[in-house]
Amino acid sequence: MKIEIITIGDELLIGQIKDLNSFYICQELYKIGLRTNYFTTVGDSYDDIYAALDISLKRSNIVILTGGLGPTNDDKTKGVLCDYFRSKIVFAKIIYDDIKELFRYRGIEITEINRNQALVPDNAVVIRNTVGIAPSLLFNFGDKLIFALPGVPFEMKEAMKEVVYIIRQNCKLPIVCQKIIHTQGIAESLLAEKIREWEESLPSNISLAYLPSPGIVRLRLTNVGNDRCSVENQLKSEINKLKKIINEYIYGYDDDDDFGKVLGRLLRDKKKMLAIAESCTGGYVSHLITNVPGSSDYFKGSVIAYSNDIKENILKIDKKVIEKHGAVSDIVSREMALGVKKLFNTDCSIGITGIAGPGGGTQNKPVGLVFITAVCDNMIVTKKFIFTSDRGRNIIISGLTALNMLRKLIEQEDKCDM
Secondary structure, X not given: OOEEEEEEOHHHHOOOOOOHHHHXXXXXXXXXXXXXXXXXXEOOOHHHHHXXXXXXXXXXXXXXXXXXXXXXXXXXXXXXXXXXXXXXXEXXXXXXXXXXXXXXXXXXXXXXXXXXXXXXXXXXXXXXXOOOOOOEEEEEEOOEEEEEEOOOHHHHHXXXXXXXXXXXXXXXXXXXXXXXXXXXXXXXXXHHHHOHHHHHOOOOXXXXXXXXXXXXXXXXXEEEEOOHHHHHHHHHHHHHHHHHHHHHHEEEEOOOOOHHHHHHHHHHHOOOOEEEEEOOOOOHHHHHHXXXXXXXXXXXXEEEOOOHHHHHHOOOOOHHHHHHHOOOOHHHHHHHHHHHHHHHOOOEEEEEEEOXXXXXXXXXXXXXXXXXXXXXXXEEEEEEEEOOOOHHHHHHHHHHHHHHHHHHHHHHHHHHHO
């Protein structure tokens, strides 16, 4: 079975927006065992859309188009589909009622151009849009399925739920099980070397993909077969083997990949409060924590000690210590963590200082040098890192590393209490 995605819009071809629709559609199809074979992107041209559709139907079994279903003159997709499949345009009252209800809810007056959204091909299956006004369309063309979805991302994502359901009902699909393992604190190349023997011994029906991003490497394991129980058990067996090799780097699985959530849940469970003092990250570490709803349960606050004056007067770090060791040093990182812990009267704290770049580095203290201290009750750990020469990446990696250090320290405290 071959699948093609056609994305439509001049804005895609001139680089005005990124094609995230194809990315999402591929992910959803892959979850049910289908791999996309072709991508095509065309502008808002009737002839180009028609040609792309014609080519795709000669080589693909399922075609998914996104974009061009709106009510304006540059929306050509519906007209192309009508001509290609020799359709007549009819008025769909149920779609018009949906549009009226949506406009009523938003307090907007409906116009004639909006009414045109309820005009649909008579030989298409109409898929109602529950979050917007452009309905999706399905054409059965022999043994082929052709879907036309809105180009607006949140509308497309909602429509994909129905697309996946229809494909499941019409196609014989394999059983697909996936597990994503989230790791932090080890580079992709080192991780690959560490698990090389395990990877080489994987059964042929299990595939492994490395998904690196700043500060994090995700491993995606996929098993495909015909018996769900067998597929799931085999995947669990391989994951258990993997955990024995890299358990110290694993912080979550599948959707549980948000470091703020992972650490927040741990702090809440242990009834511990956190405070943060950060310099080079400028508030990013605090953002990771406060981005989680309910974080006030375990987070008291932070100090963005960007200047030495704040370090001295708010965090009470001795001026002589900073002059002797420099603001970017292990001892200042430690004093920042202890200072903010005392200031906010918390159980846990983080202190972070470094040179994010692109300027400010020296031979002895290069760009990317970061010192991080994590404190949990009476336990304290300080580490030195040299990350990258890119400011944005340094901030992200530093923030994630800081949270992971505290996570490990809290878990270590549990082991010591046993």
